[in-house]
Amino acid sequence: MQQCLRICGKQKTQGSIRINGAKNSAVAVLPAALLTEKTVKVENLPSITDIYRLTDILSVLGAKVSILSETSLGLDLSGVDSFCPPPGLVNQLRASYYLMGSLLGRFGRVDIPMPGGCDLGPRPIDQHIKGFSALGADVELEHGVMKLQARKLKGAHIYLDIVSVGATINIMLAAVLAEGKTIIENVAKEPEIVDVANFLNAMGARVRGAGTDVIRIQGVKELGSAEHIVIPDRIEAGTFMIAAAATGGEVLVKDVIPKHLDAVIAKLKEVGVGLDIGLDWVLVKESGPGCLLSSDVKTFPYPGFPTDLQPHMMVLLTRSQGTSLITENVFERRFRHIDELKKMGARIKLEGRSAMIEGGHELTGANLQAMDLRGGASFVIAALISEGETLIQGVEHIDRGYEKIEDRFASLGVRIERIGGI
Ligand code: UD1
DSSP, X not given: OOOEEEEESSOOOOEEEEOOBOHHHHHHHHHHGGGOSSEEEEESOOOSHHHHHHHHHHHHHTOEEEEEETTEEEEEOTTOOOSOOOHHHHTXXXXXXXXXXXXHHHXXXXXXXXXXXXXXXXXXXXXXXXXXXXXXXXXXEETTEEEEEOSSOBOOEEEOXXXXXXXXXXXXXXXXXXXXXXXXXXXXXXXXXXXXXXXHHHTXXXXXXXXXXXXXXXXXXXXXXXXXXXXXXXXXXXXXXXXXXXXXXXXXXXSOOGGGGHHHHHHHHHTTOOXXXXXXXXXXXXXXXXXXXXXXXXXXXXXXXXXXXXXHHHHHHTTSBSEEEEEOOSSTTOOTHHXXXXXXXXXXXXXXXXXXXXXXXXXXXXXXXXXXXXXHHHHHHHHHHSBSEEEEEOHHHHHXXXXXXXXXXXXXXXXXXXXXXX
């Protein structure tokens, strides 16, 4: 039997929670380590399956991995001798595409199957390829395997057609050891990109401008050893903030960078959630039933409202008085959670890339199927606010990005049972 989560409704999150390291940063930092032949220590890694899979991939490629603690790894990259990551592991996570940039940078060659990950509609990688080609790589797709090869990577001036987190990081990885100067324009500005750039620079790379529209990289001959602490996960933080707002509990979200959550904080305030903000914490204050307002939410690349919290926000807005509109501008078909939320009685109408949510109607427990990571997490919040019992199947999607979600919520006084499986 597959594992599922059983959740009784009408539970409030209460207490305080420390936020883990950022998934989307960690899944790029580990592949980035392949660019050095020395040793690296990475701290504040989240304990999630995407990280376990990436660690397995690094081992297969020849890295020596030492587990230093639950959240830190030591890597000795001197023995890495393969540019062919194993297909069975690569197709388990989206972020395996970062092995393209890092192995191309290190060996001038990579053979890799197309990455797996959440089905959020079409997720092309044409901008990554455009960047690699501009740096001098030949690209071939043979029987589903992407083969990239370059005699020598050379710095280039690249203008991205679309603002893409993945393409920005991947091209940055490939350019670090390329000869000469690379300029990448119209890049994404997510904090995770800045974190990866900081790690690369700690290893001796010369990356400037991460966090702005233009990244400039002066190629260096080799990278050295480094130690790096991954930044806090703003999406995990947002998840617990929205859960508190939806369930009406008071929760202190600790060890975060509130600046990274500006768009989320602004939107929560707009719908009437009380918040106090500190240097590295956010307090979501208790709110009474029926006091949330409707709002319009538009997802955008950072610093806009994150698409990764769109499903959670949708659940929150089912509690608001009046009608809200969510427009998804990043992944136009990221709405697979709607049919499941409708099973709970949510009144949501989808038109193109906009969803209209008629708030103020009670949700009831149902059997739900998580089909992607963030949608799955939003079902947990929906289950907590609903009447009766909810079963969530497809927990493996949630486990890719949230560390033992039932334990995390248990620390906030909420009971979630994991049943089935071994
Ligand atoms: C990353 C995050 C994911 C988040 C997303 C948007 C990781 C591992 N994942 O995904 O959690 O939801 O950013 O914040 O960090 N696109 C193209 N061509 C490309 C690349 C992207 O058309 O070559 C499109 C995508 O289909 C999408 C948009 O650009 O519509 C943004 O995608 P992108 O920022 O690349 O997302 P990911 O890196 O896949």
